[in-house]
Amino acid sequence: MSEVTEREGAAGTESEALATLHRVFGYDAFRGEQEAIIEHVVAGGDAVVLMPTGGGKSLCYQIPAMVRPGTGVVVSPLIALMQDQVDALRALGVRAGFMNSTQDFHERRTVEAEFLAGELDVIYLAPERLRLDSTLDLLSRGKISVFAIDEAHCVAQWGHDFRPEYRALSVLGERWPDVPRIALTATATHATHQEITQSLGMPRARHFVASFDRPNIQYRIVPKAEPKKQLLTFLKQEHEGDAGIVYCLSRKSVEATAEFLSRNGIEAVPYHAGLDAGTRAAHQSRFLREEGLVVCATIAFGMGIDKPDVRFVAHLDLPKSVEGYYQETGRAGRDGLASTAWMAYGLQDVVQQRKLINMGEGDEAFRRRASSHLDSMLALCETAQCRRAQLLTYFGQEASAACGNCDTCLTPPETWDGTVAAQKILSTVVRLDRERRQKFGAGQIIDILLGKRSAKVIQFDHDQLSVFGIGEELTENEWRGVVRQLLAQGLVAVEGEFGTLVLTEESGSVLGREREVRLRKEAPKPAASRSGSGSGSGSRERKAKTVAADLPAELLPVFEALRAWRGAQAKENGVPAYVIFHDATLREIALQRPTSLGQLGTLGGVGEKKLATWGPGVLEVLAGLDGGGSVERVPEFDPGPEPDFGPEPEPEDVDW
Structure with missing residues (x-):
């Protein structure tokens, strides 16, 4: 029917x-x-x-x-x-x-x-x-x-x-x-x-x-170094040719990231409210209808997009809340296949978000709520425990055990007693405030601890402070990690337009040796990546493994042939490929190799209308791979008229 x-x-x-x-x-x-x-x-x-x-x-x-x-x-x-x-x-x-x-x-x-x-x-x-x-x-x-x-x-x-x-x-x-x-x-x-x-x-x-768990999504958060290069390495090594979304905080960053990826061989387009409605509509349509396109966007993109084969969601800036992060990462892997939620996160993210809250509009209640959301997001980033468990706990769901599919489970981070390091940071803030009536951001404080005679250090005679050079046991990257984690734990705060560091009510317990401060050990700063890294046959193998998970190697040509057929049908009918069949359904077809419409109709995702409309074409593809000729239609299945997909939409006039 x-x-x-x-x-x-x-x-x-x-x-x-x-x-x-x-x-x-x-x-x-x-x-x-x-x-x-x-x-x-x-x-x-x-x-x-x-x-x-x-x-x-x-x-x-x-x-x-x-x-x-x-x-x-x-x-x-x-x-x-x-x-x-x-x-x-x-x-x-x-x-x-x-x-x-x-x-x-x-x-x-x-x-x-x-x-x-x-x-x-x-x-x-x-x-x-x-x-x-x-x-x-x-x-x-x-x-x-x-x-x-x-x-x-x-x-x-x-x-x-x-x-x-x-x-x-x-x-x-x-x-x-x-x-x-x-x-x-x-x-x-x-x-x-x-x-x-x-x-x-x-x-x-x-x-x-329902359960908030998305077990097919692997959650990973990496220390931010050169985020665009880190993103490129991630895509080249793990998701080359995959569709995905990259979230950035600003329109400028969206544009720059899309341009950078395109220049380095990753097809990418920008999407944000500053673009005209026609451009936004065109980029959204391409994302839905093309396979392997990357969209770099603000949070204005993605809600409600029923594209099942988004294989990754990446964040180059810290989301404002766990709720927003979960909503955005949830746009990956709707088909249940393996997908990645990847984020690059650093000290400047924390400082920037605190500044936005402190300097933004809204009353005190709004700022308190925004700070609470940010605190929960920072706790997720800094946890040494299972990230999935932390996510589920945030939404009131109890996690029974470590998930085994997030970075902290796959590579458990080391922790260390950072009490002395914390005291050095706080003591430097105290010295600047009490002895010089000055306030500075994290960069200046780290230079003082490392004994760097930078122009700014010399200008303000900070090399004369008693804390100058007392932190040479840690690298600059490690000190930035200490500051970031102290901010996350509320042991230091950001103040004012320039993001200066100040003490909090909790700082005294650390300075008074009444509280131990446990910190995650900072990962080594990643080596600079080459734009071509991860290309070649290795990345093609990784791509096939991601999209056609659990398929034997000999069935990959079958899966790819079905995808090619689906792509041609989608283009001919002006619809997204997933409207015809999801990747998960194509995987099942490749595994089962049905030889009749009756057998094809027993597979998940193949309803009566799709069976009648697309079934004969699927059987033609399979028969061709087996060296056979065309497949006769089974008489009792009347495919009926071609589906009416309606008119193409005009450019969107509502700004999301």
Whole structure:
């Protein structure tokens, strides 16, 4: 059957949900909390769902929308992605549409007519559109099966990517009290979770909190030396040819990093709010449709992008919070295959973030909250224990053991008694303040300890201080690590526009020998990298190992042939490659080598519509590899008309 079965009468049952999962999406069983969530919403209950990126949140509203009578209304802030979301659903045989500012009058009228005629399973709307009386009137004249509020953390002032329009969405419960609502987010602390529930007016909602663990992601944080060169080495050695996202704090850094990578053989494009809407839309479209493209971006990029084969997320600057870091790193490995979350982190990151908080807008409560978020982020960076356990603990989830797939588990860091080193730093701050009435940043203090007669040291006669030269037992890099960790532990603080170091209430206990200071041993400064490092056959082998994990070497040509076929089909139909089949599905096809549509239809990710549309082509590829001829179509499977992927979106006019 080429379309989802029309629904009439009462709401569906659990078995209908499972049948829809198999028929439309090609899977035999739900994962984790999906079944309980879907059963609850299908029965008419409200739900607040916290589930990690890649955990299958979209199924939790898509299946109720298809099983319950009416059309599911999905509220999403991601206007630029609605076309792709609708394309992906249509490729599955789901009757989907959207309404936003990228459409002309006639396109919107067509979607409105389809909605009123009951010809849509799912319709996507932006939260701003629900503030229009015309939209509310339209919805009142149709049959609604469920309201889904995606990216629900946008409602929270303290959440990631705050979107004030979400606060008006409580009108949905007031105006349609009998229609179930489901609010979904990939990340939320307890405070954000509560704010979502209160702001959306969902006091009777059932709460589902899935595990925040993403075991396929390897978390790694390295000392920052020359970050762009470190990034290049990481990509050349481990992810050459892979799609990924590089996050930077400033637009200038985004541009410089994209240019640097492109100049050194890594195809990369910038994305930030300073670019015109057409350029942003073009770069986003390329990222979705091309394999192996790297996007260098501010946090404005990535939310809601359902690209399953993002193999890495890198940070060249310290995120402002663990919540933001988790949200961003979660954009890697949505298909469950091995992926990397890599970050270069150094002393200047800490100083810069403290300055931004101290000098930024906002009242004292805002600064306290921002400082608390930063403290948690620093604790994650500086921990000598399992990073994954630290992440899970932050979100209130208990980690039973070390994960074995983060840098601190794979290469446990050494710790040392840094009490004396801490006292030397603090004593230098005291001497400058009390003897000279001066305050300086970390660089000057380290020069004094190392006995460097720099121009600035000589200018202020700092070589005459009693602490001059008392720190020659450590290198400059090691001293920077000490300062960074003291900042993280709250034993020293950053003050003012120039980031000068000052004592805190906790400093006295260290100076008075009442407290031991344990520090991570600083890793040696990495050697300068060459732009060509990691290229050649070795990187190709690493690439194949990443993308086609667990495949025997003899099956790699099969996998690559399937990917090449998929790429050609995607280009011909103007859709992202993953809309046809995920890498994980291609791996399964390569392993099983089906010889008929019946066998192909038993594999995960191959629903009825995809089987009819793409199945014969897959079998042609496999037969060609086996030296056979063309594959005859099995009579009982009618592929039907070519899927209608709809018009290409106009350049986005909403700045994210």
